[in-house]
Amino acid sequence: MLEYLWGASWSFFAEGDPSAEDWVSEKALAVLEGKASIVAAAIRRKATTLGLDDEQRKNADRCADYLLAKAPYLDYPTALAKGWPIATGVIEGACRYIVKDRLDLTGARWSLTGAEAILKLRALRSNGDWARYWQFHLAQERKRVHDSRYLGNVVSMVA
Numbered sequence: 001m002l003e004y005l006w007g008a009s010w011s012f013f014a015e016g017d018p019s020a021e022d023w024v025s026e027k028a029l030a031v032l033e034g035k036a037s038i039v040a041a042a043i044r045r046k047a048t049t050l051g052l053d054d055e056q057r058k059n060a061d062r063c064a065d066y067l068l069a070k071a072p073y074l075d076y077p078t079a080l081a082k083g084w085p086i087a088t089g090v091i092e093g094a095c096r097y098i099v100k101d102r103l104d105l106t107g108a109r110w111s112l113t114g115a116e117a118i119l120k121l122r123a124l125r126s127n128g129d130w131a132r133y134w135q136f137h138l139a140q141e142r143k144r145v146h147d148s149r150y151l152g153n154v155v156s157m158v159a
Helices: 002-012 018-032 036-049 058-073 076-081 089-103 112-126 130-146 148-158
Strands: none
Touching: 002 018, 002 036, 002 058, 018 036, 018 076, 036 058, 089 112, 112 130
């Protein structure tokens, strides 16, 4: 959200103008208070009031479009009250650790099934659930290999 607000600020302020920082801070706080739609309207109104042409207001409109489209997901007051993370950095870091660091290797080719299996195993390890999962896996393997009821079903399926 901040990236879009900074982009919009350059529609209204000269690059490097310290007033832009104050403007972005004010708008970001309003979005954090749950006023994304109001901020979007204010940005469009400012661009119109200043008489900006289409090119000058492009980033302002882009920001307003983003805020309106994502308004249902920008319910920061609820997220903050429940202690949920509101920054995407936590999620992006987890995705990078779980997915990119393992699957994005030069020359690597992954089938969807193989990639999903690896990601599930990495998630189990990262979440600290590996030991419990391994016990479950061994019990299922034992059942599959040694349980006569299961073997009977397999034999009847083959016949």
